[in-house]
Amino acid sequence: MENTATNNSMLTAVNLSKKYEDGVLALDNVSFSVNKGEIFTILGANGAGKTTTINIFLNFIEPTEGEALIGGFVTHKEPLKAKQKVAFVSENVMLYNNFSALQNLDYFAKLGGNTSLTKDDYKNILLRVGLQEEAHNKKIKGFSKGMRQKCGIAIAIIKNAEAILLDEPTSGLDPKAGFEFISLLKSLRDEGKAILMSTHDIFRAKEISDTIGIMNKGKLVMLKKQDELKDQNLEQIYLDYMAGHNGELNA
Ligand SMILES: Nc1ncnc2c1ncn2[C@@H]1O[C@H](COP(=O)(O)OP(=O)(O)O)[C@@H](O)[C@H]1O
Numbered sequence: 001m002e003n004t005a006t007n008n009s010m011l012t013a014v015n016l017s018k019k020y021e022d023g024v025l026a027l028d029n030v031s032f033s034v035n036k037g038e039i040f041t042i043l044g045a046n047g048a049g050k051t052t053t054i055n056i057f058l059n060f061i062e063p064t065e066g067e068a069l070i071g072g073f074v075t076h077k078e079p080l081k082a083k084q085k086v087a088f089v090s091e092n093v094m095l096y097n098n099f100s101a102l103q104n105l106d107y108f109a110k111l112g113g114n115t116s117l118t119k120d121d122y123k124n125i126l127l128r129v130g131l132q133e134e135a136h137n138k139k140i141k142g143f144s145k146g147m148r149q150k151c152g153i154a155i156a157i158i159k160n161a162e163a164i165l166l167d168e169p170t171s172g173l174d175p176k177a178g179f180e181f182i183s184l185l186k187s188l189r190d191e192g193k194a195i196l197m198s199t200h201d202i203f204r205a206k207e208i209s210d211t212i213g214i215m216n217k218g219k220l221v222m223l224k225k226q227d228e229l230k231d232q233n234l235e236q237i238y239l240d241y242m243a244g245h246n247g248e249l250n251a
């Protein structure tokens, strides 16, 4: 597939391949790009290569071939510059369990060199991401996945990250929490963030995405814009790709 990068591209995968040490080819020549103000969703079954893709963008692992770029910086060559532009929102990474939500925000704001924010600023950001006031002073330890992710989004807002990555953010959330979280991501998209997320939830993917990529066995087998999909049955398309009826993009 051609390199789809444009001047507006914030996240770009160029012919990404990853072979793990044990010989598993987890990613096979994957290319796509995510613009500012775009939500790009990778849909795929377990083992499709979604987490591997995200982990390369985060420089947790290096690609075997190709490269991932964030704001023009190749993640495994200029990791610090790439990292400045991105926030990874997950339930596990980053947060300090024995700190409250407010303390976490203050810690990460200062770590990022932002010393001008007041407690009221933090409270307003936590309210914006939907964390109720009574939780602000509670230790993160007791937080649900949805609450932890809201804190992660709050930190991304403080960092003013231009790109936001999420690995299956709605799995395990109840329907209302899932809906609220999706609405929050849309509002960040509307502010111009580039959002790359993975999911195996076809319903959510169709609801939120500007662009959907379907991955199967390490290959990006479909890449379509929302308007190309709007009158189509995404579930049937997905099942057809899984069964190999639709051919492959990279074939
Ligand atoms: N650290 C690893 N070492 C070896 N194989 C791995 C490792 N991580 C993932 N894999 C394999 O790579 C493939 C893609 O995995 P992954 O990216 O986690 O897929 P997904 O997130 O879509 O479920 C799978 O076959 C998986 O077993």
Ligand SMILES: [Mg+2]
Binding pocket: 050, 051, 052, 167
């Ligand atoms: Mg995964």
